[in-house]
Amino acid sequence: MAPAAPAADVQGARAGLLRVGVTSCADQNEPQPVWDAALAMQPDYFVFAGDNVYASDPPATQARLRAAYDALGAKPGFQRLRQAVPHLAVWDDHDYGQNDGGAGWELAQVAKDEFLRFWRVPQADPRRQRAGVYHAQMIAVGERRVQVIGLDTRWFRSSLKPTDQRGATGKERYLPDADPAKTMLGAAQWRWLEERLATPADAHLIVSSIQCVVEGHGWERWGNLPLERERLFSTIRASGAHGVVVVSGDRHVGGIYRHAGPELRYPLWEMTSSGATKAWSPANEPGPNRVGPLVTVKHHGIVSFDFIAGEVKLSLLDLGNRVMQEQAIPLAQLRAG
Numbered sequence: 001m002a003p004a005a006p007a008a009d010v011q012g013a014r015a016g017l018l019r020v021g022v023t024s025c026a027d028q029n030e031p032q033p034v035w036d037a038a039l040a041m042q043p044d045y046f047v048f049a050g051d052n053v054y055a056s057d058p059p060a061t062q063a064r065l066r067a068a069y070d071a072l073g074a075k076p077g078f079q080r081l082r083q084a085v086p087h088l089a090v091w092d093d094h095d096y097g098q099n100d101g102g103a104g105w106e107l108a109q110v111a112k113d114e115f116l117r118f119w120r121v122p123q124a125d126p127r128r129q130r131a132g133v134y135h136a137q138m139i140a141v142g143e144r145r146v147q148v149i150g151l152d153t154r155w156f157r158s159s160l161k162p163t164d165q166r167g168a169t170g171k172e173r174y175l176p177d178a179d180p181a182k183t184m185l186g187a188a189q190w191r192w193l194e195e196r197l198a199t200p201a202d203a204h205l206i207v208s209s210i211q212c213v214v215e216g217h218g219w220e221r222w223g224n225l226p227l228e229r230e231r232l233f234s235t236i237r238a239s240g241a242h243g244v245v246v247v248s249g250d251r252h253v254g255g256i257y258r259h260a261g262p263e264l265r266y267p268l269w270e271m272t273s274s275g276a277t278k279a280w281s282p283a284n285e286p287g288p289n290r291v292g293p294l295v296t297v298k299h300h301g302i303v304s305f306d307f308i309a310g311e312v313k314l315s316l317l318d319l320g321n322r323v324m325q326e327q328a329i330p331l332a333q334l335r336a337g
């Protein structure tokens, strides 16, 4: 007899298909047709991948954070989506309250209080008992399981090394810093991530507010701390987890990325969906790991786990739900062994 599938936090509505919507970078002071576009694609689950509101203009205050969340919460499209679709949120710098912020941000706890309040995090939720906002949910798709693993890339993150040539291609804001004392996730979150990846599932969707696989720019990304990026790859490899895929935000552009190498058992794919209301139209990056062009119009993303077709599909759609970029990956190519 096959072992029982792990208990699920969320019951998917369909037997062989799980459609996960993904957005980030939603300025509450701008129109947000993105929510109705996203809802029209009938997602089974939704990921708010950070910069879900913009409340980082100094002076950041609790009132400013509260007002930003109130403005988002008042949007009818957002209300419909949050009501209809189970979801997980992480934050990025603009909902953390400090542009490019990390550990040591004086309003971190205030920002967390507002985050927990707005996202209606239950009293018994582990996020209320530990530092940061990292959290995971297991989703049932019939007998299959997909785990969504939301990382906190802000609360614990060490300071970054400023660029010596602001704005120059490849070193716009930061330079890689291989200081082994520096951390992206902090010790407790690293241990938690190892545990999550060791939990049996058919696929794992890692949510990282900042880009991970990407190379070729000097904005915030895991490559600012290259030893931590290598640790993420080696943690995935050592876990033996199948079907690991990353989604990210932050950049005001969309893209699909792929990284392969001896530090991984199989290629790591990443979809950046970062244009709910932001579109950085002049963006132009060499992007050695990128597959296809950047998406420089407002957009949202969908990750479709199709266990009948045996594939995961990464899709970036404009606000009229036209496909801007898409990549299907056979799940058989994402097997740890």
Ligand SMILES: [Fe+2]
Binding pocket: 051, 092, 093, 094, 250, 251
């Ligand atoms: Fe950001």
